[in-house]
Amino acid sequence: MNDSIRAQFPILHQTVKGRPLIYLDNAATSQKPLAVIQAIDDYYRQYNSNIHRGAHHLAQMATEQYEAARQTVADHINASVREINFVRGTTEAVNLVANAYGRKFIQAGDEIIVSEMEHHSNIVPWQMLCEEKGATLRVIPITDSGELVQEAYLAMLSPKTKLVAVAHTSNALGTIHPVKEMIAAAHAVGAVVFIDGAQALPHTSIDVQDLDCDFLGFSGHKVFAGTGIGVLYGKAALLEQMNPYMGGGEMIKTVSFRGTTYNDLPYKFEAGTPHIEGGISLGAALKYVQSIGLPVIAAYENELLQYATQAIQAVPGIQLVGTAAQKASVLSFLIGGIHPYDVGVLLNEQGIAIRTGHHCCQPLMERFGIEGTCRASFAFYNTRAEVDVLVQALQRAVKILS
Amino acid sequence: MALSISELEQEIAEEFDLFEDQMEKYEYLIDVGKKLAPLPVQYLTDDYLVKGCQSKVWLHAYHQDGRMYYEADSNTAITKGIIALLIRVLSGQKTQDILDCPLGFIDRINLRAHLSSQRSNGLSAMVQKMKAYAAAYHQ
Numbered sequence: 001m002n003d004s005i006r007a008q009f010p011i012l013h014q015t016v017k018g019r020p021l022i023y024l025d026n027a028a029t030s031q032k033p034l035a036v037i038q039a040i041d042d043y044y045r046q047y048n049s050n051i052h053r054g055a056h057h058l059a060q061m062a063t064e065q066y067e068a069a070r071q072t073v074a075d076h077i078n079a080s081v082r083e084i085n086f087v088r089g090t091t092e093a094v095n096l097v098a099n100a101y102g103r104k105f106i107q108a109g110d111e112i113i114v115s116e117m118e119h120h121s122n123i124v125p126w127q128m129l130c131e132e133k134g135a136t137l138r139v140i141p142i143t144d145s146g147e148l149v150q151e152a153y154l155a156m157l158s159p160k161t162k163l164v165a166v167a168h169t170s171n172a173l174g175t176i177h178p179v180k181e182m183i184a185a186a187h188a189v190g191a192v193v194f195i196d197g198a199q200a201l202p203h204t205s206i207d208v209q210d211l212d213c214d215f216l217g218f219s220g221h222k223v224f225a226g227t228g229i230g231v232l233y234g235k236a237a238l239l240e241q242m243n244p245y246m247g248g249g250e251m252i253k254t255v256s257f258r259g260t261t262y263n264d265l266p267y268k269f270e271a272g273t274p275h276i277e278g279g280i281s282l283g284a285a286l287k288y289v290q291s292i293g294l295p296v297i298a299a300y301e302n303e304l305l306q307y308a309t310q311a312i313q314a315v316p317g318i319q320l321v322g323t324a325a326q327k328a329s330v331l332s333f334l335i336g337g338i339h340p341y342d343v344g345v346l347l348n349e350q351g352i353a354i355r356t357g358h359h360c361c362q363p364l365m366e367r368f369g370i371e372g373t374c375r376a377s378f379a380f381y382n383t384r385a386e387v388d389v390l391v392q393a394l395q396r397a398v399k400i401l402s
Numbered sequence: 403m404a405l406s407i408s409e410l411e412q413e414i415a416e417e418f419d420l421f422e423d424q425m426e427k428y429e430y431l432i433d434v435g436k437k438l439a440p441l442p443v444q445y446l447t448d449d450y451l452v453k454g455c456q457s458k459v460w461l462h463a464y465h466q467d468g469r470m471y472y473e474a475d476s477n478t479a480i481t482k483g484i485i486a487l488l489i490r491v492l493s494g495q496k497t498q499d500i501l502d503c504p505l506g507f508i509d510r511i512n513l514r515a516h517l518s519s520q521r522s523n524g525l526s527a528m529v530q531k532m533k534a535y536a537a538a539y540h541q
């Protein structure tokens with residue numbers, strides 16, 4: 001399938017340092033297909049206008065497209081449009097829930113559970129909330145292979161547990177967690193669950209009703225849309241009970257100095273002029289993903305991951321970090337005593353983009369007693385041939401560095 | 403007669419000019435780093451740390467007869483190479499000369515595109531720290 005797909009991603013067709021670019025930093029951000037670039041271009045060339053206000057033609061078009069994108073998102077994750085709040089990204093989704101839900105419902109003595117593998121954005125807002133409320137943050141430990149210790153999680157759950165916040169898929173190791181079971185267990189003690197879907201949406205289908213998660217956050221830019229747009233899904237009944245997050249235009253029904261009434265869902269949490277072309281780009285991106293088909297994407301990426309996992313064994317001293325049974329297409333690794341930064345620079349010199357460092361998961365790195373890793377993360381536009389070049393480039397880097 | 407800062411810079415630039423391939427330049431840089439005299443262990447502490455984002459440098463400096471002497475180590479091979487070059491140029495020089503020098507060789511050896519744009523290797527932090535030591539001893 002690959003040539004026709006790669007043709008849809010203009011950025012891939014360039015040379016870096018005199019060699020064809022090999023982009024393996026998809027977990028940080030994904031590249032954009034023509035359909036997305038075109039949608040953004042169309043918006044500015046044909047119907048840029050503020051939404052939900054003007055009665056004029058352009059305003060109507062922009063509003064229709066923006067709301068159509070919301071419908072696309074809703075359909076994509078099997079939610080209703082009232083439950084789709086456009087936000088800046090996963091980070092804002094977490095902060096919105098921590099503030100608008102957490103500050104209202106979390107009390108002193110309550111417990112919030114996260115995992116040791118979370119991205120900083122799914123740790124720090126909860127830490128801040130716990131500090132403010134006198135609640136306790138509990139942390140699910142992980143195994144050496146990079147899986148959550150489920151027994152420890154189950155033992156942690158109690159009537160004190162008010163909220164569980166875990167990723168569906170780890171950005172640093174690629175581990176896919178059994179979130180459906182974890183959600184059911186949390187519900188059994190009356191806790192609500194926030195799922196960080198940042199790394200899930202690019203690789204797999206998410207059905208919020210099947211998962212029964214209470215909240216789900218994700219970032220558009222990781223799922224082939226533009227930056228600065230993301231989604232917070234929340235069950236309508238919960239969103240209704242929450243306080244607004246930010247005040248301003250759009251989120252109100254009537255404003256008066258005697259008192260202001262707030263707008264209905266989903267506008268209640270969308271103060272101010274939104275990221276209009278961002279929302280539209282997200283609609284286009286999800287439609288593009290649907291046109292290829294997530295099962296096709298998942299199967300292709302899984303095959304590529306297996307291939308890469310085998311191929312990289314040819315690099316002397318290679319040590320994979322994170323070898324869970326269920327993984328998205330992420331390879332985190334170390335090579336002997338070589339610092340990941342050195343590997344990253346020497347791969348860049350050979351036209352290959354990977355990420356090195358702690359991947360915004362310092363507690364995870366601490367758990368493994370390391371400062372960071374090298375991470376190659378694959379999308380469906382990556383190829384076996386690129387994996388082969390990666391392995392050769394690593395071998396060359398190791399030779400120079402040892 | 404010891405070489406001046408600009409003469410040493412010129413010397414380094416010429417060495418790097420021998421390589422056309424960037425990978426070979428890095429290989430040479432890393433080799434230079436491997437040959438750097440070890441930093442006495444008592445200086446491998448946070449007090450002597452110059453922090454980049456990913457790479458760490460431990461830098462110790464002392465002053466003798468109006469001249470600065472530097473010793474350093476790093477946890478990454480590439481940064482160690484850079485610090486070795488900086489030491490080769492600046493160690494043994496007069497404080498005033500260190501404060502005045504623009505260190506143009508980093509541009510000339512053509513690694514700068516990478517080195518300076520990377521907040522993570524802390525190149526500018528290293529240079530600043532070396533100059534700060536010189537300023538502290540300068541009278």
Ligand SMILES: Cc1ncc(COP(=O)(O)O)c(C=O)c1O
Nearest residue numbers: 089090091119121171198199219
């Ligand atoms: C698992 C995970 N959670 C949260 C985030 C934060 O996403 P964003 O920076 O787009 O808000 C990321 C992205 O780096 C991520 O990979």
